[in-house]
Every structure is written in structure tokens, then in C-alpha cells.
Amino acid sequence: MSSLNSIRGILDAWTGTVAGSVVAGLERMVSPRVVRLVETETGTFALDAAKVENVPKEIAFEDGKFIADLAQIVRGSRVEIVLRPARFLFRSLELPARAADFLDGIVRAQIDRLTPWSASEAVFGCSAPVAHGSESITTVIAAAPRRLATGYVEAVSGFHPTAIAVATEAPEGGRIKVFEQKSRGAIDPVRLSRTLQAVLALAAVTAVVGSVAAGYLADSLSAQEGELERQIAQRRAALRGSDGGERSPLALLERRKYETPSSVIVLESLSRLLPDHTYVTELHLAGNKVQIAGITRDAPSLIPLIEQSQHFTRATFSAPTTRNPSDPGERFHIEAQIEPRNAP
Structure with a gap:
């Protein structure tokens, strides 16, 4: 209640000041x-x-x-x-x-x-x-x-x-x-002040009503958009199922099998590339990217080693290299692009 009274007092003071300024200006024009x-x-x-x-x-x-x-x-x-x-x-x-x-x-x-x-x-x-x-x-x-x-x-x-x-x-x-x-x-400044407060209240109510209406329209349009996307997806699936050759579901699955990076191959490649003094503590696969973090004696030397592999490209540090007194080496965070090579 005290906060509402404070807000009402500030509003009264502000509208009173504005009304007084308007009345004073009009009185100077027509005195x-x-x-x-x-x-x-x-x-x-x-x-x-x-x-x-x-x-x-x-x-x-x-x-x-x-x-x-x-x-x-x-x-x-x-x-x-x-x-x-x-x-x-x-x-x-x-x-x-x-x-x-x-x-x-x-x-x-x-x-x-x-x-x-x-x-x-x-x-x-x-x-x-x-x-x-x-x-x-x-x-x-x-x-x-x-x-x-x-x-x-x-x-x-x-x-x-x-x-x-x-x-x-x-x-x-x-x-x-x-x-x-x-x-x-x-x-009258008092009447003008009350009129200003009424105008502000009407503007606030209009803003609230407009916000509710905008939210309702946004939800309705979002639902329509979702329905259209679902229908489009169904039509595309039907077209893919009716096609033969390379656009058939089996061909798409076969292609995905060879184009998607294999986590086993990525892990094996990293174990061969990284030197013995390097320990990987974290490994994340996200699409065609791999993120590794760990401890090593020489972090800058890891970038060329990874780039030389046929399985990785565009290797960079994704975070600053740090060193703690209790660690046996430098803590590194490296991100690289995976080149899928899953064919026999």
C-alpha cells in the first residue's frame, strides 16, 4: 500500500507540475x-x-x-x-x-x-x-x-x-x-492535472488491451504457421516416398550413413593424433563439429597435429588456454570441423 501511495504522490506531483506549466504559458500569452x-x-x-x-x-x-x-x-x-x-x-x-x-x-x-x-x-x-x-x-x-x-x-x-x-x-x-x-x-491547474491523469490511465489501459490482443494474434498466427509447416512436411514426405532412385527413403538413409560423422572413428582418430602428455577430459560432438577439452604440456602444438589429420579441418581454440598451479600442464579447449570418412 505504501508503494502505491508513493507512486500516486509522484504522479500527482508530475501532472501538477505539467498542468501548472501549461497554465502559466497560456496566461503569459493572454494576460x-x-x-x-x-x-x-x-x-x-x-x-x-x-x-x-x-x-x-x-x-x-x-x-x-x-x-x-x-x-x-x-x-x-x-x-x-x-x-x-x-x-x-x-x-x-x-x-x-x-x-x-x-x-x-x-x-x-x-x-x-x-x-x-x-x-x-x-x-x-x-x-x-x-x-x-x-x-x-x-x-x-x-x-x-x-x-x-x-x-x-x-x-x-x-x-x-x-x-x-x-x-x-x-x-x-x-x-x-x-x-x-x-x-x-x-x-484550472487542478482540473488540468486530473485530466492528464485520466489521459495517462486511458493510455495505460489501451496499451494493456493492445498487448493482450497482440499476444492473442501472435498465438493464432503461430498455430497457423505450425499447421502449414506440418502440411508441407507431409507433402514433402509423400513426394520423397513416391520417388525412386537417389530420392527414395533407403537411398537417403544410406547417404546419411556415410555423411554423418562416426563418434567411434572420431575418438579413434583423436587417440592416435594426440601425444602421450595430453589428457582429454571432455569431448562433445555436435553435427559436424567436435569440441575437446583437457590438459597438455604444449597446447599450441595440438592445432597443427589436428589439422594434419584427414578427419579434421579448421581447428581453433574455443576458449583461452589457462594454467593452474595444481595442474600438470595447460588446460585447453579446441573446436574442429569433422570431415566424414565412414566409407570402407
């Missing part, structure tokens, strides 16, 4: 107007937006509503709500350098250990990682209760923006985004 509401120390919000008319620069927030008509400037815009750092809990986290590509997934998996809230009860984000040498990175995590962010998001959602983001200022500087909500017409 909406940004309206920024920055919370001041008095609890009001400073409005930062281009071409603002008939809207106060500072807006109060009371009873879950912004005390100003923001419909004209918020509609179709991206709204960024920057809350005071005092509303957030900050934690520093040190990770291996290779974890930089999966930072969001790692933080989500450890948020309940770093903060009093679980991932479903909190809004959280992390700063850009700072490298410490080549082995580790450090990031700052900002977290707050989810109800804190949703109150401001619901107050702005009625004005129909394209996206709403909640962020705060990190103690070391820089801004940390802890929440983002897209409108129905915008691309």
Missing part, C-alpha cells in the same frame, strides 16, 4: 488586467489598479463585504488579495536539491506536520527555493486557515473576475501565493 488589494496595518485595503475612476484608494472590509463598488474594475480582471504577514504561520523547510521540481506536492504532503491544519483545512504556499550548495535547497512555507482566505474570495467572486489569488509577504521578502481560484471559463 488579463491585474487588480491588487493590499491589506494595510489598519485592516483596510489599498487598491492598486490601472485606470481606476470613482473608487477610493483605500477600501474597508466589513461583514464579509468590501465597502466599495468594485464591479467595473474587477469584472474580467485578475484579483490579487495581499494579506498581512501577521495572519499567517511561516515555517522554513530544507529539502534535497532534486526536490525543486516537485516542491508543491512535497509541501502538500507535509503540511499537517508543519502546521496545526491539514491540507484540506488550510491555504498554503511556498517561496522560491534558495540553493545551499549543490545538495540542498531552502523554502519558506506560509499557511493560514482556509476560512480566512475564502471570506475574501467570496466577497470578490460576485464581481465575476477571471481569477482570484490570495498572497502574503514573506519575512525575508518576496510574495507567497497561498490560494488561487479560476472562473469557470478559465483553465
Whole structure:
């Protein structure tokens, strides 16, 4: 079960990264107007937006509503709500350098250990990682209760923006985004990540089905091929049986008798060729080849002796010659071609 959870976590992190990259690329191509509401120390919000008319620069927030008509400037815009750092809990986290590509997934998996809230009860984000040498990175995590962010998001959602983001200022500087909500017409990284996972699952199922179908077709074709070979063999046997002379079964057997090497003749020839200081420990006959292994005082001299025989040709060493301290000579492995000479 733990391995399945690990694989699911890696898949979530990978698809989340891909989805975030796609959404970021699309947003750079078509970037909406940004309206920024920055919370001041008095609890009001400073409005930062281009071409603002008939809207106060500072807006109060009371009873879950912004005390100003923001419909004209918020509609179709991206709204960024920057809350005071005092509303957030900050934690520093040190990770291996290779974890930089999966930072969001790692933080989500450890948020309940770093903060009093679980991932479903909190809004959280992390700063850009700072490298410490080549082995580790450090990031700052900002977290707050989810109800804190949703109150401001619901107050702005009625004005129909394209996206709403909640962020705060990190103690070391820089801004940390802890929440983002897209409108129905915008691309949501979470939905895109789930779509990617569904596509990958569909591709895996298709691959499995294709593999099973290919195996079934291969077995069926193999069976048909075997049946055809059997029928061809039967037809050839029938043709050989019907022929006379040299193609008759008796003639073929007679020819095979004289063309197949005789193990007795091979053994007798080797016993005559090899010198007295040579001991054969292994002998293998495979078709028209003979393989011998043993111990001798002078391994290179065996090749010419075997080549001089009328029963053998193309004698070569099939393995390196070795010598052990306990052996009386060199260990050799020789392979030669047999010239059948079984005629009387």
C-alpha cells in the first residue's frame, strides 16, 4: 500500500507540475488586467489598479463585504488579495536539491506536520527555493486557515473576475501565493492535472488491451504457421516416398550413413593424433563439429597435429588456454570441423 501511495504522490506531483506549466504559458500569452488589494496595518485595503475612476484608494472590509463598488474594475480582471504577514504561520523547510521540481506536492504532503491544519483545512504556499550548495535547497512555507482566505474570495467572486489569488509577504521578502481560484471559463491547474491523469490511465489501459490482443494474434498466427509447416512436411514426405532412385527413403538413409560423422572413428582418430602428455577430459560432438577439452604440456602444438589429420579441418581454440598451479600442464579447449570418412 505504501508503494502505491508513493507512486500516486509522484504522479500527482508530475501532472501538477505539467498542468501548472501549461497554465502559466497560456496566461503569459493572454494576460488579463491585474487588480491588487493590499491589506494595510489598519485592516483596510489599498487598491492598486490601472485606470481606476470613482473608487477610493483605500477600501474597508466589513461583514464579509468590501465597502466599495468594485464591479467595473474587477469584472474580467485578475484579483490579487495581499494579506498581512501577521495572519499567517511561516515555517522554513530544507529539502534535497532534486526536490525543486516537485516542491508543491512535497509541501502538500507535509503540511499537517508543519502546521496545526491539514491540507484540506488550510491555504498554503511556498517561496522560491534558495540553493545551499549543490545538495540542498531552502523554502519558506506560509499557511493560514482556509476560512480566512475564502471570506475574501467570496466577497470578490460576485464581481465575476477571471481569477482570484490570495498572497502574503514573506519575512525575508518576496510574495507567497497561498490560494488561487479560476472562473469557470478559465483553465484550472487542478482540473488540468486530473485530466492528464485520466489521459495517462486511458493510455495505460489501451496499451494493456493492445498487448493482450497482440499476444492473442501472435498465438493464432503461430498455430497457423505450425499447421502449414506440418502440411508441407507431409507433402514433402509423400513426394520423397513416391520417388525412386537417389530420392527414395533407403537411398537417403544410406547417404546419411556415410555423411554423418562416426563418434567411434572420431575418438579413434583423436587417440592416435594426440601425444602421450595430453589428457582429454571432455569431448562433445555436435553435427559436424567436435569440441575437446583437457590438459597438455604444449597446447599450441595440438592445432597443427589436428589439422594434419584427414578427419579434421579448421581447428581453433574455443576458449583461452589457462594454467593452474595444481595442474600438470595447460588446460585447453579446441573446436574442429569433422570431415566424414565412414566409407570402407
